[in-house]
Amino acid sequence: MPTRGLLRRGARLVRDTGRWRLVATGALLLLALFLAGWDWNRPLGSGAAREIPTADAERGLYDWRAATFAPRVAQDQRILMVVYDDQTLIATRKRSPLDRGLLAQALRNMDAMGAKSIGIDILFDQPQDEDGELLSVLRSMHTPVWLGYANLGDNQEQIIFEQQQFLDRFVRAARTAKVRPASIRLETDADNVARSWPVPTPGQPPLLTLAMQPSPSFRDYRGAIRFRLPVRQADGSEEPVIPSLQIDTLADPAMAPALAAMVRGRHVLIGGDIVDIDQFETPLSGRQARSTMIGLEVHATMLAQLLDGARLVAVPEGWRWLAALLVICAAGLTSLAELRWFALVPALGAQAGAIAGVPLWLQARGWDTKGLPAVGWVLGWVLAFTAIGVAARAVTSQQRRFAQAALGKYLPRDIAAQILAEPEKLALHGEKRQIFTLFTDLEGFTKLSHAIAPEMVAQLLNRYLDMLSDVVLAHGGTIDKFVGDAVVAFWGAPIARPDDGRNAALAAYAMWQAGEAFRRDLPPGVPPIGRTRVGLHHGEAIVGNFGGEGRIQYTALGDSMNTASRLEAANKALETTVLVSRDAMLLSGLDWWRPMGRVRLRGRSTPVDLFEPAPEFPVEDRAALAEILAAFDGEDAVAQSAARERLKAMVNHHPDDAAIANLLYRYEYVGEGGSYGLG
Structure with a gap:
């Protein structure tokens, strides 16, 4: 549109x-x-x-x-994690607090190895026998060291008031030009997944990541953490993105020289890699061997993002x-x-x-x-x-309801213009008129409506009714009503014209043609639809507004309407498509009709002569068919027998014409005289 x-x-x-x-x-x-x-x-x-x-x-x-488009990278050579793992706890026989003598020795060795900076993701919130040794090492450090710090304001679940007091005293005692506190706070969303850089808490020292590698562009960054995945090796294996070493090995004087190359010039993060402690779910959970990531690695990931300048916009x-x-x-x-x-x-x-x-x-x-x-x-x-x-x-x-209640029908444009100019021509009361009444029906549409979606039913029905309505209006008719898929129309009211009979007959045939065009142009997937059947009759009816002054329901009532309806219904039994009564045929002025016999319509005792428009049926055959049926109306048995043989010959000459075959069957069934009753 x-x-x-x-x-x-x-x-x-x-x-x-x-x-x-x-x-x-x-x-x-x-x-x-x-x-x-x-x-x-x-x-x-x-x-x-x-x-x-x-x-x-x-x-x-x-x-x-985030996991699908996470960059795959080789092992990061700028950062090293040094961890207390469960084997370390078993060896030192200490779980909490972590062994500080081991940490002191590791710090002394790393200071000699030339680490770029050291961040300690451990809270010194409880006294330990080795505190003196650790403080001595910290005060002698040449490498910048950042001690993990938290307070009651943002870490109430893991620290109490007494622990806070000890932590503050320890940090003051250890602080030098090279040793300072840094916030190790991490944030999770409501589902406990770490996705974003933490929002700083007032009064807190700088974030550990920013302390180890100051960056003005990341100072106010609160966006997503850029998590990374390891590159797959040719054999399918994967190296961790951030390398790690056990703290035991770095604390061992014999091992330290061999590990110096892994420490020199790198940012070193020290913390725990202990089952069920400081574990975080991340967007990568489920994409790696471990479903969680230790807090130390989250800090390392943020540090790598900062080093790469990957401030996500x-x-x-x-x-x-x-x-x-x-x-x-x-x-x-x-x-x-x-x-x-x-x-x-x-x-x-x-x-x-x-x-x-x-x-x-x-x-x-x-x-x-x-x-x-x-x-x-x-x-x-x-x-x-x-x-x-x-x-x-x-x-x-x-x-739609308003239009149906206010108008009740469609009128041709010229008639509508005359009524607007002369409103009295639209009778607001019932009056007897001689009109041509037309009924249509779409074969099998009710059954089809149960087989397709309601939306498609509405679409098809609207399109079909539009096509038939256009035919009626183009031939000067008045649309009385729609009854499901049926169209009721008449000619001769509210304004009668000399060519109403001709227009009504042409419209009847054109509506059947429109129905055939509709059948041929169905959307894919819609089952086949049956034929459009039409009945046309001329007779007396009461026409006018039967709803009152406030509701223009202009319609026609009477025997003429009933006869036209039964003519339409007779098409099914007689295998025809358009049936017209003798009165309507005579007043049409057209010469394309072929007679289809005399029948008693359902509910009627008086027989009706039927005619069908057959413009493609040979003219000589139409004349011969009229002679044959005239012979059946007489009382000469010999003439009737000859007429029956001629009708059989015509059926053989038109083997695909079901209506002619049906006509022969009716005359054979009825015999001499009488008429065929539709019951």
């Missing part, structure tokens, strides 16, 4: 929607815009319970994107809301357009591709998509599409 048409339809929707429905639709669109534009990282209030409802789904989708808030607005507008316009399936499918595919593809494209190019509402885009689109569609269908239904 062109843009101008969409705008007009949208304007009509706003104009015709009731106040409360308009308010409800607007509220749903605002909710859709909110879902599609809100940064799911930002809580709606205090506490995890105030999160946007889609937050869990957004987290899962982000983790998949978040999508600006204005862009995010603009994208949300585009998603909602696309959904609304698609719903408003009411596209047919062959146009709707590509439109939906393009929009689905954009909604799913943009976050992936941004993630692959190094953007921080953590706050991008990818799930929100989908939900917002669905909500907006549904809200506009429901409102549009409600308004359309209301407009």
Whole structure:
């Protein structure tokens, strides 16, 4: 649908929607815009319970994107992790606090090896016998050393007041120009997954990562942590991205010289790699051998990101809301357009591709998509599409009911113009008129409607009725009503014209042709549809407005209508498509008719002579058929027998003509005289 048409339809929707429905639709669109534009990282209030409802789904989708597009790198030669592991605890027979004598010896050796900086992810919050030795080593260090620090304000679960007091005393005692405190705080989201750089707490020392490698560009960075995956080797193995050594080996004087190359010039991070302690889930959980990552490695990952200058750029808030607005507008316009399936499918595919593809494209190019509402885009689109569609269908239904109640029929343009000029020609009471009445029926449509989707039924029925309505109006008829797939029309009211008979007969044949064209042009997947059957009769009917002054329900009632309806129904039994009574045939002025015998219509005692338009049937055969049927009407048995043989010969001459074969069967069944009853 062109843009101008969409705008007009949208304007009509706003104009015709009731106040409360308009308010409800607007509220749903605002909710859709909110879902599609809100940064799911930002809580709606205090506490995890105030999160946007889609937050869990957004987290899962982000983790998949981050893991899928995580860069694969060789082992990082700039950073070294030195760890206390479970074997170390067994060897030292100390679990908490960690053995500080071992740490003192390792620090002394690393200072001699030429480490670039040392960060200690351990809290010295409890006294230990080796404290004196450790403080002595710290005060003699030439390498910059950063002691892990935390306070009650941001780490209440792991430190109590007495521990805080001891930690503060220890840090003061160890502090020199080379030894200073640094915050080892890490942040997790509501699902306990570490995804972002922590927000600094007022009064805290600098973050350990920034302390070890100062960087003005990362000082205020609060975006996503860029996690990395190891490069797969030719044999399928993978080396850890960040190398690590047990602290025991670095503390051993005999081993230290051999390990000097691994320490020299590197940033060294010291901490624990102990089962069930300081373990974090990350977006890479499930992509690596271990489902969790130790806090020390999270710090190391952040340090590597800083060293690489990989400050991930978040999508600006204005862009995010603009994208949300585009998603909602696309959904609304698609719903408003009411596209047919062959146009709707590509439109939906393009929009689905954009909604799913943009976050992936941004993630692959190094953007921080953590706050991008990818799930929100989908939900917002669905909500907006549904809200506009429901409102549009409600308004359309209301407009259709209004049109049916206010008009009751369609009129040809010239008749409508005359009525506007002379309103008295539209009788607001019943009056007897001689009219041509036409009924149609689409064979098998009721059964078909149960086999296909309701939307397709509505689409097909509207298209079919439009085609038949166009035929009626093009031939100057008045559309009385639609009854399911049936069309009822008449000629001769509200204004009678000399050529009404001819136009009605031409319209009857043209409506059958339109039905055949409709059958040939069905969408793929729709089962075959039967023929359009038509009945036409001329007779007296009461025509006028039967609904009163306030409801223009202009229609016709009477025997003429009933006869036309039964003529249409007789097509099925007689294997014809268009049946016309003798009265209508004589007044048509056309010469294309062939007689189809005399029958008693259902519910009638008086026989009716039937005729069928047959412009393609040979003229000489039409004349011969008239002679044959005239012979059957007489009382001469010899003439009737000869007529029957001539009819058999005609059937053999037109073997594909089911109507002629049916005519022969009827005369053989009835015998001499009488008429065929349809029951």
